[in-house]
Amino acid sequence: MTGTNAPTGLAGSAGSTESPAPPVRIGRAAVGALGTLAVATGALESVVTPTLPLLQRELAMSPSEGALLSVALLVTGALVTPVAGRFGDRYGGKRVLIRLMAVVCAGGLVSALATGLPVLLLGQVLQGAMVGALPLSFILVRKHLPEGESKVAIGVVSGLFVGGGMAGTLSAGPVxxxxxxxWMFALPTLAVIGATLLVNRLMPNDPPARPDDAGVDWPGLVLLSGTLVTLMLALALAADLASSQPLVLGALLVITAACATGWAAVERRAASPMVDLRMLARPVVWKSCVLTFVLCVGTAVPVHLVPQLFAVPSDAYGFGAGATRIGFFLLPGAVVASLAGPISGLGARRFGPRAVVTAGTAIMAAGLFGLAAVHSEVWHLVLGKAMIALANGLIVTAMVTSTATTVDRGDTGIATSLVLVTRVIGYAVGVQISGAILTAGTPPGSDVPAESAFVTGFALAAVVTALSLLVTRTMSKGAEE
Incomplete structure (x- = not known):
């Protein structure tokens, strides 16, 4: 993404012969403001997952509709992030960050006031703009701090975002x-508003860099948006439309295919494509994308199914857990996920990315098969979810590392953006498939899916994950120096 290659100096005025003025150095207070914003946005982003059963119950949503709600923010983020990074380079990181957070705050307030699914979906779509906040924070840090200090500051901000996510996971249920x-949406939104005002006050303005003559790939962005939105709708409504209105389902799939085809054609011809599809011709890139997609589908299935299984009434086959207990049960997985990145980096450096991906894939497959076989105790689900969270962190970090270190330096941003976009698509598809399986497995007149629906979902994800080992064998053993 463009944001990761932001210049460290400020562009001089047109025609000026003077050297560019050095950037204003920021202090701990400004970095702390960015960290506070990271905590607040992390908390706001994480409130839906532990409370999804509660939201489904209060808003009379089907599992498929709940799955659509849980991915709306992520899909928007995948579309906003590359544009936010480019705008940050062009117009200044602080200016774009403040405007982006205004959209996020509006989305949080819409979610807080929502009385039905359509309005709540709109709020989540607007909140998705927060995914672009971290890259913009990194742009600001790199512009205003020396390289060594900027790495530390980026690590601090990233860690605080993860910490905010954990806080949101724990606090959403009790609130x-x-x-x-x-209030579950309103309280973190108020924190985001306060943190945004703090950043606006303490962070110095960063004049824009040299304008990007290629501009933003708006046609590509619109067509990719259409592809993702119609695909998510088709997957969410498949269980209901397949028998009652197959023509509507067929129309959604045709629109999806048309948007995807048009997007591919536009990206191949664009002077500055949002996603350079020509990079997919390289084996290291397409293998990374295939693996990322398959493994994120495998990860997304338990992310959606485990909270639902916790919420199944105890007089059936579940645990009757409320939102507070679900958040507590999910916390170990969040902690493990935060540790997986550093572990993966160390493992890739010593043994090579292929070894890390292979190990992560084996751990994930074992966790999924275990959940399909045994899920009668809380610790079964907690352990299985933690194994999958660890595996996902190991795999994604190793895949990005492998891709970034085996392409030319000038292609790093393009290649890694392909992997990250593929990650979002895989995750969204996995969640929607899970929701469709639960919806199809719910008997008429009941709100409780059959236990076999959960077993089917876990087993299907396990088989798909295990098959990805065939691709990992073709990866190079280590990263090129």
Whole structure:
């Protein structure tokens, strides 16, 4: 992405012969403001997952509709992030960050006031703009701090975002059950508003860099948006439309195929494509994308199914857990996921990315097969979810590392953006498939899916994950120096 290659100096005025003025150095207070914003956005991003069963119950949503809600923010983020990075380079990181957070705050307030699924979906779509906040924060840090200090600051901000996500996972349930689901969105949104004002006050302005003559690939962005939105709708509604309105389902699939075809054609011809598809001709890139897609589908299935299984009434085959207990049960997986990145980096340096990906894939497949076979105790689900979270962190970090270190330096941003976009698509598809399986497995007149639906979902994800080992064998053993 463009944001990762932001210049460290400020462009001089047109025609000026003077050297560019050095950037204003920021202090701990400004970095702390960015960290506070990271904590607040991390908390706001994470409130839906542990409370999804509660939201489905209060808003009378089917599991498929709940799956659509859980990926709306992520899909928007995949579209916003590359544009935000480019705008940050062109117009200044602070200016774009503040405007982006205004959209996020509006989305949080819409979610807090929502009384039905359509309005809540709109709020989540607007909140998705927060995914672009971290790259913009990194642009600001790199512009205003020396390289060594900027690496430390980026690590601090990234860590605080993860910490905010953990805080949101733990606090969402108690707030939703003790106050209401409205406050579950409102409180972190108020924190985001306060943190944004703090950043606006403490962070110095960064004049824009040299304008990008190629501009933004708006046609590509629109067509990719259409592809993702119609694909998510088709997957979410497949269980309901397949028997009652097959023509509507067919029309959605045709629109998806048309948008995808048009997007591919536009990206091949664009002077500055949002995603350079020509990079997919390189074996290291297409293998990384295939693996990332398959393994993120495998990860997404338990991310959606495990909270639903926790919420199944205890007089059936579940545990009758409320939002508070679900958040507590999910916390170990979040902690493990935060540790997986550094572990993966060390493992890739010593043994090579292929060894890390292979190990992660084996751990994920074992966790999924285990969940399909045994899920009668809370610790079964907690352990299985933690194994999958660890495996996902190992794999994604190793895949990005492998891709970034085996292409030319000038192609690093393009190649890694392909992997990251593929990650979002794989995750979204996995969640929607899970929701469709639960919807299809729910008997008429009941709100509780059959236990076999969960077993089917876990087993299907395990088989798909295990098959990806065939691709990992063709990866290079280590990264090129």
């Amino acid at each position: 939703a059950e003790g106050l209401s689901r409205h």
